[in-house]
Amino acid sequence: MTSPRLIAVLGEMRELGDQAVDGHRKVGREAAEQGIDVVVAVGGALAKQLALAAGDAGVPKVAICPDNPTATAFVMSILRPGDRVLVKGANSDMRWQIAQGLAGQEITGHQH
Structure with a gap:
């Protein structure tokens, strides 16, 4: 039997302005420091920065999904009994749809 994993589904933070790239990279590194097993970054270029930083910092599995339906399908495809999933993102992107x-x-809400 495999151990339960920690899965973080993280959306972009557009409110960071000039600090956006560095902020997303910091979140990716923090995910590794917190022992997250899977990071699913949802969005575009900023999500990619988050995912790349997470992978570089040691998160074992990283994925980039363009939208909520894709992220939901991906997480469903890898979910195992006992896994814990955190979904975090801007209300404007309706990340609650993933949860x-x-x-x-x-x-x-309307579908993206």
């Missing part, structure tokens, strides 16, 4: 999909709930 709803993983919990088998009706998806609220």
Whole structure:
């Protein structure tokens, strides 16, 4: 039996302005320091920076997904019993849809 994993599904933080790239890289490094096993970065260029930093810092599995439905499908495809999933992102990007999909709930808000 494999050990449960910590999976972090992280969206972009557009409110960082000029600090956006460095801020996303810092979050990626912090994920590694916190022992996250899987980072799923959701979005575009800033999500890519987060994912690359996470992988460089030692997160064992990293994925980049362009949108909520893709991220939900990816996490569902790798989810194992006992895994814990954190979903964090801006309300404007409706990342709660990922949590709803993983919990088998009706998806609220418009779909991206």
